[in-house]
Amino acid sequence: GESVGLHLPTLSVQEGDNSIINCAYSNSASDYFIWYKQESGKGPQFIIDIRSNMDKRQGQRVTVLLNKTVKHLSLQIAATQPGDSAVYFCAETPRDSGGSNYKLTFGKGTLLTVNP
């Protein structure tokens, strides 16, 4: 079946460096993508989202890039801080027949460790 997956299960960076977390998706019907951060013992926390009609979106210290040609999504975190240490999930959702995006399909996750 179609799925969302990640290239790297773990990523270790030094504090202050930039981090890039990658995600591949295979459902060509997906038109809405979200990155979530999950800390140990907590639920996923929304970071940033992007629609398929865009290829880049920026937030505070984060940027999401979408390459529809190769079905690839990435999350860039600038000046990574120890508080950024967590598991990061990409999620996608296709638009249903009613025009709604609600059924999130999550990838496996990447563990980001920030070394002080």
Added chain:
Amino acid sequence: GAGVSQTPSNKVTEKGKYVELRCDPISGHTALYWYRQSLGQGPEFLIYFQGTGAADDSGLPNDRFFAVRPEGSVSTLKIQRTERGDSAVYLCASSLLAGSTDTQYFGPGTRLTVL
């Protein structure tokens, strides 16, 4: 303001028992979602409510699982005849508008362990 809350935070039960997991969504959110997260995996969709009705329950694994939201606010996920394979973290999320791309806000989850 208060986020999504879930109770209990941990539930240990024996194989074959019945359990109920509760979710209190953010006040005013019309859409509510249940997901299940196994160790080392991303959350998997179970069911989606618009108001009181289950708009999509295609993710429920079998008929031992059932969820209700009788007044369009609090929801209860019910699992009958629990099996060891049901052990997971059950996450609840809510969003402001049903049928849109509104952000889904997640609760902390209930960790269910079936012995």
